[in-house]
Amino acid sequence: MLHGFAVEKLYSFSDPEMIRGHKQSYDAFLRGLISFPLNIPGTAYWKCLQGRKWAVKTIKKLMDERRESPRMGERDYLDFVMEEIDSGESPLTEKMATDLLFLLPFAAFESTSSTIVSAFHYLTAHPAALAELTREHEAILKRREESGSVGISWREYKSMTFTHMVTNETLRLTNIVPGIFRKVMKDVEVKGYLIPAGWTVMVYPTAAHLNPSVYDDPLSFNPWRWEGQKVNSGSENFMAFGGGTRFCSGAEFVKLCMAIFFHHLVTKYRYVQFD
Numbered sequence: 001m002l003h004g005f006a007v008e009k010l011y012s013f014s015d016p017e018m019i020r021g022h023k024q025s026y027d028a029f030l031r032g033l034i035s036f037p038l039n040i041p042g043t044a045y046w047k048c049l050q051g052r053k054w055a056v057k058t059i060k061k062l063m064d065e066r067r068e069s070p071r072m073g074e075r076d077y078l079d080f081v082m083e084e085i086d087s088g089e090s091p092l093t094e095k096m097a098t099d100l101l102f103l104l105p106f107a108a109f110e111s112t113s114s115t116i117v118s119a120f121h122y123l124t125a126h127p128a129a130l131a132e133l134t135r136e137h138e139a140i141l142k143r144r145e146e147s148g149s150v151g152i153s154w155r156e157y158k159s160m161t162f163t164h165m166v167t168n169e170t171l172r173l174t175n176i177v178p179g180i181f182r183k184v185m186k187d188v189e190v191k192g193y194l195i196p197a198g199w200t201v202m203v204y205p206t207a208a209h210l211n212p213s214v215y216d217d218p219l220s221f222n223p224w225r226w227e228g229q230k231v232n233s234g235s236e237n238f239m240a241f242g243g244g245t246r247f248c249s250g251a252e253f254v255k256l257c258m259a260i261f262f263h264h265l266v267t268k269y270r271y272v273q274f275d
């Protein structure tokens, strides 16, 4: 579902056959992403490369089609990217754009769906958190019914305080990004150690997220720890979405998807855990 939504917004894919083919190529890509690099037909690595090749070919074909007959009406992400390349004023090349357009659906659906799965797991194991989340969403639902409005509004989304706390706590404990890389531009001294210019450093967000001097009982799932705290940006203690100028551009998208998912989960469904 998230994959379909992402490719519709990015490249206006609407043909179910096309979406299915695209998803299959991503599945092959993902399955072989961490595999033995043996590039012979049939191996996971080979399938991974084929999947990427297919998806990139589809994007290039789409770009050629749009150059030949520009689309009218509502514009999608691909239109904006092509406009940027064709302007001649952007450092973005066609090769960079294809890589970006290939990676974005992956970033959009894989990260969001795994975070939703983790949240589901934590909420199932912590009934008090689930009950608080349910209370928040049932109150929203009640107010909506009284006012006669339909669907989740922006104002409602912004009022989901506990929901955002659950999202943050899930990301703190289950971070899908194992490392963030930076190139050292000039010599830096950190706690008596010299990191020379030219080196690459890997920031390990999990170390910050599980730091007991910042997070009391760091391994426990406790959304309440975010009460009264800033939950919308990165800091040296919370960097699930990175920080600074490279802060994740999909962070708001993820939080919105999580909030909508939680809203439907707790207001429409009841579930029990089977061993």
Ligand code: HEM
Binding pocket: 104, 107, 108, 109, 111, 112, 115, 171, 175, 176, 177, 180, 181, 239, 240, 241, 242, 243, 245, 246, 247, 248, 249, 250, 251, 253, 254
């Ligand atoms: C739970 C979900 C996600 C997590 C934990 C996450 C995490 C991150 C992190 C840590 C970075 C910074 C990398 C760095 O500083 O080197 C990043 C960058 C980025 N993310 Fe995400 N991300 C998520 C979802 C998404 C989604 C849904 C999208 C797109 C729809 C997305 C698009 C991007 C892009 C384009 C960048 C690069 C930004 C730049 O370099 O300017 N991410 N993400």
